[in-house]
Amino acid sequence: AYQYEFDRMAPGVQQQEGVGYMKELVPAVQKLWAGDYAHEGQYWNFPRATSVPKPLQKGGPRIWVAARDPGTFDWALGIGANILSTPLSLPAAEIGVLASKFNKAVADHPGVKRPKFMMQRRTCVYDKVDDWHLAVEHSMNYGRYFENLMQNIGSVKNGFPEAVPFESVKGRDNYNPENIRKNLMFGTPDEVIEKLLDYEAAGVDQYCLGLSFNLPFELQKKTLRLFTDEVMPFFAQRERETQQLAAAGY
Known part of the structure; x- marks a missing residue:
């Protein structure tokens, strides 16, 4: 992500740290595809949720x-x-x-x-x-x-x-x-x-x-x-x- 966006939305965060957000979120998305899932992490927190409709592919896209x-x-x-x-x-x-x-x-x-x-x-x-x-x-x-x-x-x-x-x-x-x-x-x-x-x-x-x-x-x-x-x-x-x-x- 651009440093401009980090400075605007999350002051103090360097763009190099953005990869940490991705590494935490992608596995969470995969679990949301599988069914009900709540997440408590370093960067992201959300209550029990899932995706509807579910992906047709086994294990998700x-x-x-x-x-x-x-x-x-x-x-x-x-x-x-x-x-x-x-x-x-x-x-x-x-x-x-x-x-x-x-x-x-x-x-x-x-x-x-x-x-x-x-x-x-x-x-x-x-x-x-x-x-x-x-x-x-x-x-x-x-x-x-x-x-x-x-x-x-x-x-x-x-x-x-x-x-x-x-x-x-x-x-x-x-x-x-x-x-x-x-x-x-x-x-x-x-x-x-x-x-x-x-x-x-x-x-x-x-x-x-x-x-x-x-x-x-x-x-x-x-x-x-x-x-x-x-x-x-x-x-x-x-x-x-x-x-x-x-x-x-x-």
Whole structure:
């Protein structure tokens, strides 16, 4: 959660403590799915209650946990949750760093079935190589709103955060246009395929398109169309070929 929200709703609480709230609440939700349950904890307290109607899935729906630090990976694996992670705006090497945390958590829980591993990046797919400027511009401007809330270094008026100056943000290298173009999932279909191969090589099962960074709606639709029509078929064809080779005994 953003530091802005903690300062507004729970003064004195640092955002790093937010993981404690999640770790206490998620098992409580699972117990609420199972039947009547009352909770007395460090962060949460509520009288006997349950969910109605009950989940159709045995044990409840599969939970996805957003994780970047090793402790959250380990905890999520321990409760049988799937993992969603993000390299943020960091270089491609961060994909491997996150994958290493995931693999260690899997190895540390040999009795737990390997969960799904998903990664998210801001994504924009376009026709021409030179069309990258608009996606990068929107990503940089979105970051100014994001840093405001994350660091609580600006104001919020009428529900909209102020766009803080780049001089105020941490990790300013992440706002270098060339770095953004290279690190994020921005590119033509062929460029995006090449970038996705890094995720595949790291053992990522699913990719989540991050489109919510003030990208114009028409560009979001175009990204979805190009991703569906020109990126996904590449991986679908490879999957078919792999299955055919396996069926042939290779």
